[in-house]
Amino acid sequence: MFKLKKLSVFAAVLFLGLSSCSKDNDDTQEVAAQVEGTWQFTKEGTITNNQEVINDYQHATGCTKDYLEIFAANVIKDHYFDNPNCQETIDTGVWTRNNNALTFVYQNGTTVNAEIMQLTNTTLKLKFVLSGNTNLVVLTKI
Secondary structure, three states, X not given: OHHHHHHHHHHHHHHHHHHHOOOOOHHHOOOXXXXXXXXXXXXXXXXXXXXXXXEEOOOOOOOOOXXXXXXXXXXEEEEEEXXXXXXXXXXXXXXXXXXXXXXXXXXXXXXXXXXXXXXXXXXXXXXXXXXXXXXXXXXXXX
């Protein structure tokens, strides 16, 4: 009886000791991706009848590629480059995030309420409704 009791105590101590140990390895830690950063437009599309239709984003030929800057201070800047002289247009505004909801309010009064469909360290995919159409945009962090 004594051996069985001693073995039970040993097993309990061993179990507690092993379960309380943790391996500190940064490679296994999940890192939450941040929306802040500089993002290049790479794909755009729509959702029609629950079907995504996505195509490559059409940048102006010979110009800098359009991109979006999302700053930690809740400022957003959309940079667009148009022909014939690759003229840059910058739309500035503010942004807020609540879980997977991302809201952009631009200085011209336009508000875009987007849903984050994918957010990784390299990809940001947004869904939003504009003029009654459900749109998609995929951006790549640069």
